[in-house]
Amino acid sequence: MDDLLEITQSLVGEHLSWAIDQLSRSRNLAAKREHPWSWIEAHRCALSSVIHSYCGFEAAVNVVGYELFFNPRSLKYVPPETRDLPLTRMVQSWDIGLSVTDKFAYVLSTVKAILPARLENELRELNNYRNWIAHGFPYGTTVLVAKQADGTLLEVDREDSVNWKKKFPNTKFQPLDQVNSSDAGTALSIVLACLRAIASSVDILFWVNPLCNGPTYRIITGEFDVAAYIAEQRDC
Numbered sequence: 138m139d140d141l142l143e144i145t146q147s148l149v150g151e152h153l154s155w156a157i158d159q160l161s162r163s164r165n166l167a168a169k170r171e172h173p174w175s176w177i178e179a180h181r182c183a184l185s186s187v188i189h190s191y192c193g194f195e196a197a198v199n200v201v202g203y204e205l206f207f208n209p210r211s212l213k214y215v216p217p218e219t220r221d222l223p224l225t226r227m228v229q230s231w232d233i234g235l236s237v238t239d240k241f242a243y244v245l246s247t248v249k250a251i252l253p254a255r256l257e258n259e260l261r262e263l264n265n266y267r268n269w270i271a272h273g274f275p276y277g278t279t280v281l282v283a284k285q286a287d288g289t290l291l292e293v294d295r296e297d298s299v300n301w302k303k304k305f306p307n308t309k310f311q312p313l314d315q316v317n318s319s320d321a322g323t324a325l326s327i328v329l330a331c332l333r334a335i336a337s338s339v340d341i342l343f344w345v346n347p348l349c350n351g352p353t354y355r356i357i358t359g360e361f362d363v364a365a366y367i368a369e370q371r372d373c
Contacts, residue, residue, distance in 0.1 A: 145204065148196050188263040194328040347370070
């Protein structure tokens with residue numbers, strides 16, 4: 138008689154792997170300039186990487202929530218009768234208005250884990266940045282230009298209606314029309330650090346398998362070296 142195996146499916150690895158591939162592609166395009174519009178493609182790859190990094194984070198938090206609170210067959214499952222009132226209310230509101238950052242904080246609190254203050258601030262800024270990109274919030278730009286001998290205009294300086302340095306003091310994210318591989322790397326670093334925290338505190342592991350240089354399957358453990366891994370991602 139065949140055995141039945143139940144597996145929790147998610148898109149965490151797919152989102153993160155695509156974010157890594159797009160980061161590598163953005164870096165390569167910015168460095169090698171394959172064609173005159175390489176800078177545009179590099180920008181778009183960076184935008185895609187930021188979005189998919191955050192999608193991977195949100196998917197990971199929902200996987201953890203599923204295993205802890207909604208999957209009775211999970212070894213991590215917390216039975217309803219053992220949940221205190223705040224946790225019970227949080228679980229009840231999981232899918233109805235609870236932000237992913239609040240979900241993440243609650244999940245860590247269940248195992249008495251604390252996110253480093255710096256990472257917590259960076260995650261908050263990434264959440265804001267993702268919202269600006271995904272929802273396409275408009276902003277104004279005043280540009281100082283100089284007319285060139287051939288009749289073209291050269292941008293000398295600019296000022297946006299949004300004070301980006303004040304809005305993103307920790308992450309140093311660029312204006313939306315200038316998102317680059319550095320921003321994408323920062324976003325991915327924040328997400329991978331959060332997944333490393335999940336691995337350390339809740340012992341739920343996730344994987345990445347970017348394809349830029351051929352399949353390179355990695356597990357994100359509590360000892361995962363985020364900085365070294367991000368530095369490796371290039372030459373796509």
